Amino acid sequence: MTGLSAVLIFVGLFLLGGAISFWRQGLPRGVVVLLGIGSALALLAGVLRLEVWQ
Template identity: 65%
Template structure:
Protein backbone atom coordinates (compact mmCIF):
# COMPACT_ATOMS: atom_id res chain seq x y z
CA UNK A 1 0.00 0.00 0.00
CA UNK A 2 1.37 3.36 -1.02
CA UNK A 3 1.80 6.10 1.60
CA UNK A 4 -0.12 8.69 -0.41
CA UNK A 5 -3.04 6.35 -0.98
CA UNK A 6 -3.15 5.57 2.73
CA UNK A 7 -3.20 9.26 3.60
CA UNK A 8 -5.98 9.95 1.09
CA UNK A 9 -8.11 7.11 2.43
CA UNK A 10 -7.61 8.25 6.03
CA UNK A 11 -8.49 11.85 5.12
CA UNK A 12 -11.59 10.64 3.28
CA UNK A 13 -12.72 8.64 6.31
CA UNK A 14 -12.05 11.66 8.53
CA UNK A 15 -14.22 13.79 6.25
CA UNK A 16 -16.98 11.15 6.39
CA UNK A 17 -16.90 11.41 10.16
CA UNK A 18 -17.25 15.17 9.79
CA UNK A 19 -20.22 14.71 7.48
CA UNK A 20 -21.95 12.54 10.07
CA UNK A 21 -21.13 14.97 12.88
CA UNK A 22 -22.17 18.09 10.96
CA UNK A 23 -25.42 16.50 9.82
CA UNK A 24 -26.19 15.46 13.39
CA UNK A 25 -25.51 19.01 14.63
CA UNK A 26 -27.91 20.46 12.08
CA UNK A 27 -25.44 22.59 10.16
CA UNK A 28 -26.53 23.95 6.76
CA UNK A 29 -26.94 21.34 4.05
CA UNK A 30 -24.47 23.17 1.78
CA UNK A 31 -21.64 22.55 4.24
CA UNK A 32 -22.57 18.89 4.63
CA UNK A 33 -22.82 18.37 0.86
CA UNK A 34 -19.50 20.10 0.22
CA UNK A 35 -17.77 17.99 2.87
CA UNK A 36 -19.32 14.79 1.52
CA UNK A 37 -18.08 15.63 -1.99
CA UNK A 38 -14.59 16.19 -0.58
CA UNK A 39 -14.79 12.88 1.29
CA UNK A 40 -15.87 11.04 -1.83
CA UNK A 41 -13.10 12.58 -3.90
CA UNK A 42 -10.43 11.75 -1.31
CA UNK A 43 -11.62 8.17 -0.93
CA UNK A 44 -11.86 7.68 -4.69
CA UNK A 45 -8.38 9.10 -5.25
CA UNK A 46 -6.93 6.91 -2.51
CA UNK A 47 -8.54 3.74 -3.87
CA UNK A 48 -7.55 4.52 -7.45
CA UNK A 49 -3.94 5.15 -6.36
CA UNK A 50 -3.78 1.62 -4.96
CA UNK A 51 -3.65 0.34 -8.53
CA UNK A 52 -5.10 -3.09 -7.82
CA UNK A 53 -7.15 -2.97 -11.02
CA UNK A 54 -4.25 -2.80 -13.43
Protein backbone atom coordinates in the same frame (compact mmCIF):
# COMPACT_ATOMS: atom_id res chain seq x y z
CA MET B 1 -0.59 0.21 -0.60
CA THR B 2 1.46 3.34 -0.95
CA GLY B 3 1.67 6.04 1.66
CA LEU B 4 -0.25 8.57 -0.41
CA SER B 5 -3.19 6.24 -1.00
CA ALA B 6 -3.35 5.50 2.73
CA VAL B 7 -3.34 9.22 3.53
CA LEU B 8 -6.08 9.92 0.98
CA ILE B 9 -8.26 7.13 2.36
CA PHE B 10 -7.69 8.37 5.91
CA VAL B 11 -8.57 11.95 4.95
CA GLY B 12 -11.68 10.75 3.13
CA LEU B 13 -12.87 8.81 6.18
CA PHE B 14 -12.08 11.79 8.43
CA LEU B 15 -14.14 14.12 6.24
CA LEU B 16 -16.96 11.59 6.10
CA GLY B 17 -17.04 11.47 9.89
CA GLY B 18 -17.13 15.25 9.98
CA ALA B 19 -20.01 15.38 7.51
CA ILE B 20 -22.01 12.88 9.56
CA SER B 21 -21.27 14.80 12.75
CA PHE B 22 -22.25 18.14 11.21
CA TRP B 23 -25.46 16.61 9.81
CA ARG B 24 -26.43 15.34 13.28
CA GLN B 25 -25.75 18.79 14.76
CA GLY B 26 -28.06 20.39 12.24
CA LEU B 27 -25.51 22.61 10.53
CA PRO B 28 -26.35 24.11 7.13
CA ARG B 29 -26.83 21.62 4.35
CA GLY B 30 -24.21 23.31 2.14
CA VAL B 31 -21.44 22.57 4.65
CA VAL B 32 -22.49 18.93 4.93
CA VAL B 33 -22.69 18.53 1.15
CA LEU B 34 -19.28 20.14 0.68
CA LEU B 35 -17.70 17.81 3.23
CA GLY B 36 -19.45 14.84 1.63
CA ILE B 37 -18.15 15.73 -1.81
CA GLY B 38 -14.63 16.24 -0.48
CA SER B 39 -14.83 12.92 1.32
CA ALA B 40 -16.02 11.08 -1.77
CA LEU B 41 -13.26 12.58 -3.92
CA ALA B 42 -10.53 11.77 -1.39
CA LEU B 43 -11.76 8.20 -0.95
CA LEU B 44 -12.05 7.69 -4.70
CA ALA B 45 -8.55 9.06 -5.30
CA GLY B 46 -7.14 6.85 -2.56
CA VAL B 47 -8.83 3.72 -3.85
CA LEU B 48 -7.80 4.41 -7.44
CA ARG B 49 -4.17 4.84 -6.36
CA LEU B 50 -4.09 1.36 -4.84
CA GLU B 51 -1.69 -0.95 -6.61
CA VAL B 52 -4.26 -3.72 -7.15
CA TRP B 53 -5.63 -1.86 -10.21
CA GLN B 54 -2.34 -1.98 -12.12
